[in-house]
Amino acid sequence: xxxxELAQVTGASPRxxxxxxxxxxxxxxxxxxxxxxxxxxxAVRVRNILHLLAAGLTLADVHCFTSCLDGDMxxxxxxxxxxxxxxxxxxxxxxxIAAQTAARxxxxxxxxxxxxxxx
Numbered sequence: 685x686x687x688x689e690l691a692q693v694t695g696a697s698p699r700x701x702x703x704x705x706x707x708x709x710x711x712x713x714x715x716x717x718x719x720x721x722x723x724x725x726x727a728v729r730v731r732n733i734l735h736l737l738a739a740g741l742t743l744a745d746v747h748c749f750t751s752c753l754d755g756d757m758x759x760x761x762x763x764x765x766x767x768x769x770x771x772x773x774x775x776x777x778x779x780x781i782a783a784q785t786a787a788r789x790x791x792x793x794x795x796x797x798x799x800x801x802x803x
Contacts, residue, residue, distance in 0.1 A: 685721065685722050685723075685724070685726075685727075686719055686720065686721060686722075687701055687702070687712075687719075687720045687722070690722050690726055690727060690730065693727050694727055694730040694731055694734065695734065696730050696733075696734060701730065703743075704730065704733060704743075705720070707743060707747070708747075708750075709729065709733055709743075709746060709747070709750065709753070710722065710726050710729050710730060710733075711726075712726070725754060728753075728754055728755075729753045729754060732749075732752075732753045732754075732755075732757045733746055733753065735757055735758060736749060736757070739770070740773055740774070740777055741769065741770070741773050742773070745769050745773060748765060748766070748769055749766060749769075752766075
């Protein structure tokens with residue numbers, strides 16, 4: 685299938701697919717006219733990449749899962765390495781949320797001391 689078809693069946697943009705290919709997460713064959721052609725397995729890999737990204741992992745994190753991108757990641761039990769990566773990413777997200785919450789609270793306190801006026 686060509687890149688537009690792969691984008692349509694997976695919901696990933698062609699730009700994202702080209703990025704995944706540059707990153708070595710998916711592969712294509714080039715036709716004489718330069719068009720990318722992907723086999724049917726690419727759709728499974730892309731869906732799994734999207735699943736991992738939607739869970740909060742980064743593309744760098746996804747590289748650690750390349751050995752299992754061709755299977756059903758949504759039902760497979762996580763590996764110890766996968767759990768370690770997920771826990772590390774969760775800690776990063778929690779730290780970011782705490783920092784943003786603190787910034788929000790500081791701003792809210794600052795605005796409490798300002799008299800109400802026109803918006």
